[in-house]
Amino acid sequence: MDVYRHIALSIAIWLPIAFGLVILVGGRRYPGLVRPLAAIGAGLTFLVTVPLWQLFHAGSFAMQFQEHIPWIPAFHINYALGVDGISLPLVLLTSVVGVIVVMAAGPAVKERVPEYFASFLIMEGLMIGVFSALDAMLFYVFWEAMLIPMFLIIGIWGGPNRVYATIKFFLYTFLGSVLMLVALLYLYFRAGETFNIVSFYHLPLAATPQILIFLAFLIAFAVKIPMWPVHTWLPDAHVEAPTGGSVVLAAIMLKMGAYGFVRFSLPIVPLASHELAGLMITLSLIAVVYIGLVALVQDDMKKLIAYSSIAHMGFVTLGIFLFSRIAMDGALVQMISHGFVSAALFLCVGVMYDRLHSRAIHDYGGVVNRMPIFAAFMMLFAMANSGLPGTSGFVGEFLVILGAFKADFWYAVLAATTLISGAAYTLWMYKRVIFGPITKPAVASLTDVTGRELSFLAVLGAAVLVLGLWPAPLLHVMTASVHHLLWRPGVRLAGANP
Amino acid sequence: MMHIRPVLPEIVVFSMACVILLADLFWKRRFKGLMYGLTQATLIAAAIIAYSLRNEAPRVVLHGMVIGDRLSIVLQIAIFMLTAIVLAYSRTYIAERGVFRSEYFVLALTGVVGMCVMVSAAHFLSLYLGLELLSLSLYALIALQRDSIAATEAAMKYFVLGALSSGLLLYGLSMLYGATGSLSISRVATALAALPRHDMVATLGLVFVLSGLAFKLGAVPFHMWVPDVYEGAPTAVTLYVGAAPKVAAFALFLRLLVEGLHGLSGAWQEMLVLLAFLSMAIGNVVAIAQTNLKRMLAYSAIAHMGFLLLGLLSARTSGYADALFYALVYAFMTLGAFGVIILLSRKGFEAERLEDLRGLYQRSPWYAWVMLLIMFSMAGVPPTIGFYAKFAVIQAAVSAGFYGLAVAAVLFSVIGAFYYLRIVKLMFFDAPVDSSPLRQGRDLRWILSANGIAMVLAAPWAGTLIAICRAAVRGLP
Numbered sequence: 001m002d003v004y005r006h007i008a009l010s011i012a013i014w015l016p017i018a019f020g021l022v023i024l025v026g027g028r029r030y031p032g033l034v035r036p037l038a039a040i041g042a043g044l045t046f047l048v049t050v051p052l053w054q055l056f057h058a059g060s061f062a063m064q065f066q067e068h069i070p071w072i073p074a075f076h077i078n079y080a081l082g083v084d085g086i087s088l089p090l091v092l093l094t095s096v097v098g099v100i101v102v103m104a105a106g107p108a109v110k111e112r113v114p115e116y117f118a119s120f121l122i123m124e125g126l127m128i129g130v131f132s133a134l135d136a137m138l139f140y141v142f143w144e145a146m147l148i149p150m151f152l153i154i155g156i157w158g159g160p161n162r163v164y165a166t167i168k169f170f171l172y173t174f175l176g177s178v179l180m181l182v183a184l185l186y187l188y189f190r191a192g193e194t195f196n197i198v199s200f201y202h203l204p205l206a207a208t209p210q211i212l213i214f215l216a217f218l219i220a221f222a223v224k225i226p227m228w229p230v231h232t233w234l235p236d237a238h239v240e241a242p243t244g245g246s247v248v249l250a251a252i253m254l255k256m257g258a259y260g261f262v263r264f265s266l267p268i269v270p271l272a273s274h275e276l277a278g279l280m281i282t283l284s285l286i287a288v289v290y291i292g293l294v295a296l297v298q299d300d301m302k303k304l305i306a307y308s309s310i311a312h313m314g315f316v317t318l319g320i321f322l323f324s325r326i327a328m329d330g331a332l333v334q335m336i337s338h339g340f341v342s343a344a345l346f347l348c349v350g351v352m353y354d355r356l357h358s359r360a361i362h363d364y365g366g367v368v369n370r371m372p373i374f375a376a377f378m379m380l381f382a383m384a385n386s387g388l389p390g391t392s393g394f395v396g397e398f399l400v401i402l403g404a405f406k407a408d409f410w411y412a413v414l415a416a417t418t419l420i421s422g423a424a425y426t427l428w429m430y431k432r433v434i435f436g437p438i439t440k441p442a443v444a445s446l447t448d449v450t451g452r453e454l455s456f457l458a459v460l461g462a463a464v465l466v467l468g469l470w471p472a473p474l475l476h477v478m479t480a481s482v483h484h485l486l487w488r489p490g491v492r493l494a495g496a497n498p
Numbered sequence: 499m500m501h502i503r504p505v506l507p508e509i510v511v512f513s514m515a516c517v518i519l520l521a522d523l524f525w526k527r528r529f530k531g532l533m534y535g536l537t538q539a540t541l542i543a544a545a546i547i548a549y550s551l552r553n554e555a556p557r558v559v560l561h562g563m564v565i566g567d568r569l570s571i572v573l574q575i576a577i578f579m580l581t582a583i584v585l586a587y588s589r590t591y592i593a594e595r596g597v598f599r600s601e602y603f604v605l606a607l608t609g610v611v612g613m614c615v616m617v618s619a620a621h622f623l624s625l626y627l628g629l630e631l632l633s634l635s636l637y638a639l640i641a642l643q644r645d646s647i648a649a650t651e652a653a654m655k656y657f658v659l660g661a662l663s664s665g666l667l668l669y670g671l672s673m674l675y676g677a678t679g680s681l682s683i684s685r686v687a688t689a690l691a692a693l694p695r696h697d698m699v700a701t702l703g704l705v706f707v708l709s710g711l712a713f714k715l716g717a718v719p720f721h722m723w724v725p726d727v728y729e730g731a732p733t734a735v736t737l738y739v740g741a742a743p744k745v746a747a748f749a750l751f752l753r754l755l756v757e758g759l760h761g762l763s764g765a766w767q768e769m770l771v772l773l774a775f776l777s778m779a780i781g782n783v784v785a786i787a788q789t790n791l792k793r794m795l796a797y798s799a800i801a802h803m804g805f806l807l808l809g810l811l812s813a814r815t816s817g818y819a820d821a822l823f824y825a826l827v828y829a830f831m832t833l834g835a836f837g838v839i840i841l842l843s844r845k846g847f848e849a850e851r852l853e854d855l856r857g858l859y860q861r862s863p864w865y866a867w868v869m870l871l872i873m874f875s876m877a878g879v880p881p882t883i884g885f886y887a888k889f890a891v892i893q894a895a896v897s898a899g900f901y902g903l904a905v906a907a908v909l910f911s912v913i914g915a916f917y918y919l920r921i922v923k924l925m926f927f928d929a930p931v932d933s934s935p936l937r938q939g940r941d942l943r944w945i946l947s948a949n950g951i952a953m954v955l956a957a958p959w960a961g962t963l964i965a966i967c968r969a970a971v972r973g974l975p
Contacts, residue, residue: 028863072886072961074816074968075893137889141880148874151919155927163927167919174879174915178908181889185896185904 008052009065009081012091013129016045016098020121027114035105038117042095042102045124049095056088058477061484063134063198064088071138076193080134085481086262086332087131089474090255093339094131096463097251098124101244103456104347112156119149120244127252131259136184136195143256144177150245150253157242165236172233176220183216187268201267201488207275214272217265218280224257227317228287231310238306239359243350246302250309250342255335258316262332266320267485273321280321285414287314292421296428301349301359304429305342308385311418312338318415319400327403328482329475334396336474337384337467341393344381344460348374351453352433356442361429366438370446375434377449377457382430384464386423392467501559503551504566507544507574508614514540515607522600534589537603538582541610545578556973562682563624570618572822572970573749577613580742580829581606583945587837588734590939594845595732597642605642606738609635613746619753622671622681629667629714632746633660636739640731652730659713659723667710673703674759683758687975690761704762707754708769714747717807718776721800728796729850733843736792737836740799741829748825751810752818752974760975763813770811771903777804778907782914791852794917795835798876801914802828808900808907809891815974817894819967826967827875827887834872834949841865841938841946855921857930865936866925868950875953877918878911882953886960 019041027034056064063082071079083091101120126149129142147170154166186209187200205213223230234254238246266273288311295307312334319331351374352367353359368375384391387398397418404412438444449457467474502509518536525532548571556567585606592598608631615628637660641653675681677700678689693700713720728736755766781801788794806828809821842849842858849855859866875884888911895904956963 070961071958072964074819074961074964075890077961141885144880144885147879148870151922152926155923163923166927167916167923170919171912171916175909175912178912179905181892182896182901182904182908185893186901188893189897 004051005055005065006067008048009083009091009128009132010067011048012045012052012095013081013125013132015048015125016041016121016128017125019044020118020125023114023121024118027118031113034114034117035102038102038105038121041121042098042124045128046095046099049092049128052083052088053092053477056083056085056477058085059480061085061480065132066134071135075137075195076188077137077195078135079138080196081129081132081138082134083132085478086485087259088477089332089336090131090252090259091128093255093336094124094127094252096459097247097339097343100343100347100456100459101247103452104247104350105244115152116157116242116244119153120248123149123153123248127248127256130256134197136187136197136200138195139197140177140181140184144174146253147173150249153245153248154237154241157245161236161239165233165239165241169233169237172223172230176223176230179216180220183213186213197263200264203268205269205271207271210269210272211275214265214269214276217260217269218276221257221260221265222283224260225254225313225317226257226310227283227314228291228310231287231291234310235303235306238309238346239300239302243346243353246306246346246350247343250306250346251339254309254313255339258313258320258331258335261317261320262485267488274323277321277323281318281411284314284318284321285411287311288318288418289414289421292418292425295425296421298425299361301352301361301429301433302346303359304361304425305345305349305385308345308422308425309338309342311422312342312385315397315400315415315418318411319396319403322400322403322407322411323486324403324406325482325486326399326406328486329478330396330399330401330403332396332478332482333392333399333467333471333474337392337396337464340460340463340467341381341384341391344377344457344464345385347453347456347460348378348381351449351457355446361432363440364433364443365436365440366434366443367446368434369438370443371448373454374449374457377461378430378434380461380464382426384468385426387419390465390468392464392471394468395471503554504557504559504570504618505564506551507548507578508611508618510547511540511544511607511614512611515604515611518600518607519604522604526600533600533603534585534598537585537607540607541578541582541585544610545575545582548574548578558620558684562684563621564615564618565620566618567973569749569752569822569970569973570614572966573617573745574614576745576826576829577610577617577742580745580833581610581738583833583949584734584738584741586941586945587737587833587840590942591734591840591843592732595643597732597734602639602642605635605639609639609738610742613742616746617749617753620683622675622683622686625683625750625753626664626668626671628746629750630664632743633664636660636743639735639738640727642735643732646732648730649732649735652727655730656723656727663710663713663720665710666706666713670703670706670708670710673699673706677703683753686758687760690759693761696765700759700762701765704759704765705769707759708766708773711747711750711754712773714750715744715803715806716747716800717773717803718780718800721777721780724800725793725796728799729790729793733792733836733839733848733850737833737840740795740832740836744799744803744832745825745829748806748821752822752971755810756813756818756974767811767813770807771900774804774807774811775903775906777801777807778910779804782910782917785914785917788917789852791839791850791854792836794852795832798914798917799832801910802832802876804910805888805891805907808895808903811900812894812898814894814898815971816968817891817898818971818974819964820890820894822971823964823967824887824891826963827883830949830952831872831875831884834868834946834953835876837942837946837949838865838869838872841936841942844934844937852921852924853931855924856928856932858925860930861933862936864947865950868947869925870922871950871953873918873921877915879915881957883956883960884953886957886964890964 612632785797
């Protein structure tokens with residue numbers, strides 16, 4: 001077990017990447033081996049990450065499972081990995097979603113199959129890298145490297161508007177991250193030539209540099225989350241991305257931005273975070289209220305879920321910038337919950353799309369008559385998306401709204417509108433797609449879910465329910481790290497210790 | 499014998515150039531690939547000799563004309579390797595176009611000698627001599643395909659503008675001679691230290707020297723020749739012009755500005771800031787408007803030279819190492835990009851337009867991946883080696899306090915990413931218009947593949963590469 005502690009994260013990063021490269025190189029020659037290999041790669045990665053949860057020492061805020069190898073000594077860049085209570089759940093989320101994406105890539109993926117699986121496996125490794133990097137440059141390399149597979153996934157497997165969407169996605173995110181690079185370089189020199197993220201936490205920075213650094217980070221992270229008003233790439237990218245791409249994008253990629261706030265902005269520039277919290281809360285509330293209304297009028301199901309993702313991520317940023325225990329817990333639970341719920345909803349759309357090749361709501365109606373099992377699962381996920389108690393969606397939203405009440409009554413009122421608008425757009429879509437009489441002849445020919453589809457829907461359904469009914473283990477893992485984040489000695493982000 | 503050891507590589511290359519010229523007279527018909535083989539063997543032998551000199555103490559030989567130090571050895575080895583790859587890439591290409599003649603190889607070798615003299619110059623005269631030897635070889639190489647109107651036009655343009663820039667450089671050197679009374683770089687440096695801070699003659703000399711150097715590097719506003727020459731020259735020659743001479747021109751900056759004119763570093767820093775900013779701006783923005791692939795890569799080269807200058811203008815030893823790293827990485831990236839163009843070309847068809855890359859992924863997935871890696875490397879996206887190079891020079895600019903310039907650099911790199919992405923888009927997302935199979939020699943295929951994969955595989959060893967560059971510039975002030 002001791003050896004495991006020192007190599008587990010590296011294995012979780014490089015195993016899927018290695019499988020991805022093997023598939024990429026050899027997949028064309030041995031097409032029959034691609035799917036089994038991808039399944040083995042994703043499965044092994046999942047198995048490697050499971051003991052992390054077991055062995056994690058939840059009482060400590062320290063980075064655990066640390067690895068440290070000098071990489072570019074000239075710039076003091078190290079290959080340094082480690083996870084704390086905030087990043088560990090995200091690593092696990094990534095490895096679970098990785099398995100689901102591979103399972104979900106059904107017969108609909110016909111073109112360039114090896115490349116499809118290779119991209120996802122490589123992305124999985126890179127995302128685990130983002131969540132476990134302790135060196136700012138290593139983080140940046142993983143963060144940026146992800147752009148290449150994502151660019152190809154949207155561009156190759158997307159729909160009619162894919163090229164526009166993918167270039168927009170790339171340039172937006174690239175712009176955000178290069179500014180972050182300059183900020184990191186500034187911190188590097190201020191911290192005495194080190195890229196160790198934790199050592200950035202102790203820098204005494206003056207107000208002006210703090211604000212500038214915060215803004216540089218903000219652009220990078222806000223684009224990835226995405227926050228209003230830089231969210232416009234997301235609906236385009238989602239609509240055009242294949243189901244698996246949408247799942248990875250919504251379930252994990254969006255979390256990277258929020259993770260960035262928690263790992264970089266808050267601890268490194270606490271003063272500026274406080275100073276600009278008003279701005280962040282305003283932007284978050286706009287996302288929650290306005291984007292919720294935008295979602296209401298969508299006819300394309302994927303676009304609707306994409307907008308709903310933006311609104312839900314607005315909740316996450318709201319929770320982060322309220323600086324209270326309860327809101328931060330809520331934001332982090334919401335991140336994990338949204339990972340499962342949005343993945344599930346995109347997969348549901350994918351299940352229907354595989355059959356009818358349409359994402360338009362008006363092409364459906366009365367699906368329940370032909371697909372009762374599917375309708376039951378989608379009901380669960382739709383309820384979770386609208387925040388029904390008992391599902392994971394409820395826990396995060398409820399905690400954030402509670403935190404908002406403590407901070408300001410009106411924040412809470414505005415945030416709580418999501419309970420109405422979220423229910424409205426999700427359930428209205430559900431009603432129009434699933435219920436009612438069958439009016440379209442194509443719907444009449446639908447068949448219910450296959451065993452493969454049932455398996456991943458069941459896994460996600462179980463995750464949504466478990467997290468909703470019993471979130472305590474997740475909260476327990478995060479406790480020490482969240483506490484340290486908010487009440488680090490010397491820096492007080494939140495008010496009095498509760 | 500001892501005192502000529504540092505120039506052994508030059509001697510070997512130059513003698514072999516003469517041997518090849520003679521051999522061509524007698525055995526041209528009997529052994530077809532003889533010249534090619536001899537040239538490659540020469541380059542490899544020269545690289546080995548240079549490598550064997552790596553542990554010798556730095557010293558100035560031949561009456562203060564030439565210096566043999568780590569920097570010159572690293573640069574010479576790079577030049578030999580780059581040229582050897584250039585020749586391997588262009589073998590089939592030039593054979594199909596009727597220029598597979600000894601002139602091509604001899605001119606390539608004399609150009610290499612010129613570059614070697616440039617990078618190891620300790621004296622204004624030897625420096626200028628090397629530069630002219632390189633330039634004359636390049637003029638002739640570009641015009642080698644004498645029936646091609648575009649090529650002769652490019653050669654003419656290059657010749658006229660090149661002569662002008664050499665004039666500027668010479669004029670500047672003469673002023674420095676006037677101000678310091680010496681032509682030896684080290685003595686100029688000592689004399690400058692004794693001069694008042696803003697000596698008029700020396701500063702004016704610096705302006706002319708810098709203009710001449712900027713022309714050779716192809717930095718804005720002395721860049722006008724670059725797109726025309728890149729476009730007009732046969733691709734094999736563009737490949738030659740775009741790789742090793744850039745490294746050699748960069749070495750001139752180190753030898754002249756850093757070693758010679760370090761006393762004026764405040765003045766040349768300001769000028770380099772302007773050159774770097776303009777090069778990054780004009781290069782990246784204008785490249786977007788190009789439809790010709792070679793022209794686009796020419797503007798991309800201009801932009802890259804701007805980035806390269808970021809490292810130099812920090813006026814710190816570590817910054818020079820970063821710039822050197824950037825120059826070497828850039829040279830290999832550009833080799834790969836032109837290698838792909840050569841791969842797509844065939845007898846009677848030049849793959850010059852962006853359109854010609856369309857659907858490459860369906861024609862040949864492997865080379866589409868290779869080109870993808872090279873393009874992302876040029877754009878500076880991790881994990882490719884191009885990112886570490888960009889990171890190094892931007893870090894150098896930040897370390898010297900040029901925050902504004904660093905922000906400008908990263909913003910221009912975002913603009914630049916657009917046209918590299920467009921190439922990836924053409925290759926991967928579009929359907930091919932031309933479905934003829936790619937037929938090129940095995941050597942080209944293998945080396946090109948290695949070149950592309952190296953863009954990613956070198957990343958874990960980026961630390962080692964930067965350490966080599968650091969060791970190379972350790973002697974600089």
